Amino acid sequence: MDAAPKETIITGTNSASVSTDTVRRGPAARVHGGGGFRVLRTGKLREITINQLFLLPVALVFIVLFVIPLARTFYWSLTDFNGYSIETTLVGLKNYRIILHDPAMLSGLSFTLIYVLGTTLLITVLAIPLAVLLNERFFARSLVRSIIFFPSIPSLAILGLVWTFILSPLQSGAVNSILGVLGIGPVSWLGNDTLAQLSVIMVAVWSGTGWHAILYLAYLQSIPVEYSEVARIDGATPRQQFFHITLPLLTPAIVVSEFLLITSGLKVYDLPFTLTGGGPGFATRTITQSIVVSGISQAKYGLASALAVMFTVAVGAFAGVQIVASRAIERRVL
Amino acid sequence: MHKRTLKKILLTVIMLGIACVVGLPLYYIVVNTLKTQQETLQSPFGVPQKLYLGNYKSVLATTDILGSFLNTIYITVAAVLLQLLIGAMAAFGMIMRATAFNRIFGLVLLLGFVVPGQATLIPLYLMLVDVRLVDTRNGLVVMYLGGSIFCYFLIHGYLRTLPYELIEAAKIDGAGAGQIFRLIVLPLIRPILVTVGVFQTMWVWNDFLTPNIFISSPEKRTIVLQVYSAVGQYSTDWPAFMTLSVIALLPIVVFFIFTQRHIVSGLLAGGIKG
Numbered sequence: 001m002d003a004a005p006k007e008t009i010i011t012g013t014n015s016a017s018v019s020t021d022t023v024r025r026g027p028a029a030r031v032h033g034g035g036g037f038r039v040l041r042t043g044k045l046r047e048i049t050i051n052q053l054f055l056l057p058v059a060l061v062f063i064v065l066f067v068i069p070l071a072r073t074f075y076w077s078l079t080d081f082n083g084y085s086i087e088t089t090l091v092g093l094k095n096y097r098i099i100l101h102d103p104a105m106l107s108g109l110s111f112t113l114i115y116v117l118g119t120t121l122l123i124t125v126l127a128i129p130l131a132v133l134l135n136e137r138f139f140a141r142s143l144v145r146s147i148i149f150f151p152s153i154p155s156l157a158i159l160g161l162v163w164t165f166i167l168s169p170l171q172s173g174a175v176n177s178i179l180g181v182l183g184i185g186p187v188s189w190l191g192n193d194t195l196a197q198l199s200v201i202m203v204a205v206w207s208g209t210g211w212h213a214i215l216y217l218a219y220l221q222s223i224p225v226e227y228s229e230v231a232r233i234d235g236a237t238p239r240q241q242f243f244h245i246t247l248p249l250l251t252p253a254i255v256v257s258e259f260l261l262i263t264s265g266l267k268v269y270d271l272p273f274t275l276t277g278g279g280p281g282f283a284t285r286t287i288t289q290s291i292v293v294s295g296i297s298q299a300k301y302g303l304a305s306a307l308a309v310m311f312t313v314a315v316g317a318f319a320g321v322q323i324v325a326s327r328a329i330e331r332r333v334l
Numbered sequence: 335m336h337k338r339t340l341k342k343i344l345l346t347v348i349m350l351g352i353a354c355v356v357g358l359p360l361y362y363i364v365v366n367t368l369k370t371q372q373e374t375l376q377s378p379f380g381v382p383q384k385l386y387l388g389n390y391k392s393v394l395a396t397t398d399i400l401g402s403f404l405n406t407i408y409i410t411v412a413a414v415l416l417q418l419l420i421g422a423m424a425a426f427g428m429i430m431r432a433t434a435f436n437r438i439f440g441l442v443l444l445l446g447f448v449v450p451g452q453a454t455l456i457p458l459y460l461m462l463v464d465v466r467l468v469d470t471r472n473g474l475v476v477m478y479l480g481g482s483i484f485c486y487f488l489i490h491g492y493l494r495t496l497p498y499e500l501i502e503a504a505k506i507d508g509a510g511a512g513q514i515f516r517l518i519v520l521p522l523i524r525p526i527l528v529t530v531g532v533f534q535t536m537w538v539w540n541d542f543l544t545p546n547i548f549i550s551s552p553e554k555r556t557i558v559l560q561v562y563s564a565v566g567q568y569s570t571d572w573p574a575f576m577t578l579s580v581i582a583l584l585p586i587v588v589f590f591i592f593t594q595r596h597i598v599s600g601l602l603a604g605g606i607k608g
Contacts, residue, residue, distance in 0.1 A: 058421070172375045174362050
């Protein structure tokens with residue numbers, strides 16, 4: 001596995017520089033002839049067709065699962081289509097106007113933004129120092145790494161359900177029983193708007209920090225030890241080493257990590273849905289839940305499609321900005 | 335030397351402390367599956383006074399866990415294998431015929447990367463209704479084929495770094511495209527197939543949004559959906575619900591132990607999934 005490509009497709013950078021050692025040792029190495037001369041083959045057309053056929057399945061997937069649905073979503077967003085009526089009329093931008101005035105939709109938007117901001121900031125601030133610590137020498141290191149990494153592996157939907165019990169408002173709920181020992185009365189964690197939002201974010205941070213710490217750790221381990229050794233000989237304090245050497249060298253990892261946090265945060269559905277059901281009221285409803293509720297439960301396809309279009313444009317715009325920004329950052333740092 | 339050992343011990347204490355805080359909820363869940371309901375209420379964090387397996391017996395008897403595991407295994411295996419096959423074929427086709435048209439097509443495929451699943455959910459739902467694939471296991475597999483595009487990008491990135499002479503040599507030796515793909519390319523890209531496969535398995539296995547929308551028959555539920563559906567039934571019986579969750583998470587724990595290495599190398603391969 002040491003030959004995994006170091007190409008970061010997501011950030012759009014092309015830094016492919018993988019040793020081909022494994023390949024040269026591969027079974028086909030023996031076949032290696034002296035290429036370089038062209039042989040005019042008969043049945044060239046047939047060969048081209050066969051090669052082109054390899055791209056057919058992915059083209060089908062792309063057209064059926066992306067292009068057609070996306071085109072429909074866009075078209076429906078301009079209509080009052082409800083799935084049943086035979087006559088569908090174009091209503092222009094009416095759906096978009098409705099969304100911008102609907103408190104349920106707007107709260108979905110605002111909580112999603114709060115969630116993205118909260119999880120991104122907290123996870124980043126926790127994961128980088130944690131990765132630095134995990135890179136030091138101590139006993140039971142691989143066990144500690146595994147425990148910290150593990151909460152990001154199971155389904156967030158199940159974790160959300162389990163946390164509803166841990167955060168139960170009853171005295172017997174796990175968190176409240178700890179607070180009870182400290183003399184603090186039972187807190188209704190999921191019953192109050194702010195606390196519910198906070199709870200969702202905290203559970204997400206609990207689950208996600210380990211993943212991102214391991215991501216940073218993987219990058220940290222590729223930084224040559226000499227850098228920090230030279231710095232230490234030159235008399236740099238640990239704090240100076242962290243801010244002036246480690247952190248700048250981690251920039252590519254930060255770019256990747258932030259991108260993942262923000263895109264997955266914008267799409268979040270499982271955790272708030274199973275932990276709070278979007279409540280109380282609409283306090284923890286996310287954009288995705290709004291799309292599902294209005295689109296599938298209520299069959300307001302036009303409205304849900306308009307929301308989906310706005311959402312896609314936002315995610316796309318963000319991805320574009322991110323790619324441009326990360327290229328600029330990497331050019332400056334590397 | 336002495337100072338260094340002291341620092342190491344101090345750091346060990348700190349790190350074990352952090353691990354305990356992170357692991358506490360997991361400990362809480364597991365330990366309560368071995369207690370009676372009454373004991374859970376009295377001492378939520380205590381070690382069980384005597385081993386009680388009643389929760390496991392009753393949960394296994396009342397919930398069709400085996401059935402949902404089989405559903406999840408079928409869906410995951412079928413979806414991930416197809417994704418890898420489609421992705422690998424596309425990557426190979428792109429290497430063999432890197433024409434201008436195909437390159438542009440490769441760029442356009444990036445769209446499948448940027449477009450969030452939520453944007454296509456409703457049309458896809460109605461489409462599956464039309465072809466009678468809603469509420470079927472195969473319908474879910476079809477939905478997950480969208481992941482092939484992600485596989486394509488990672489496999490293509492890997493394949494591109496391999497020397498093209500390997501393929502060229504086989505061509506000269508008279509191998510057809512199918513033979514080159516099967517006998518040369520597939521063995522060579524095994525490492526990336528494993529890495530991508532691990533990530534896609536985690537995604538499909540853990541997914542909740544898609545089964546929650548597309549599956550309505552109890553006997554077709556995936557394991558995550560099964561746990562979600564049981565929450566009402568066990569709302570007062572906490573230990574029973576924890577037990578169900580622990581059983582549901584067990585395969586993922588085993589999976590984690592065996593694939594942790596691949597997950598970490600996948601993280602370096604370009605930061606996959608959040």
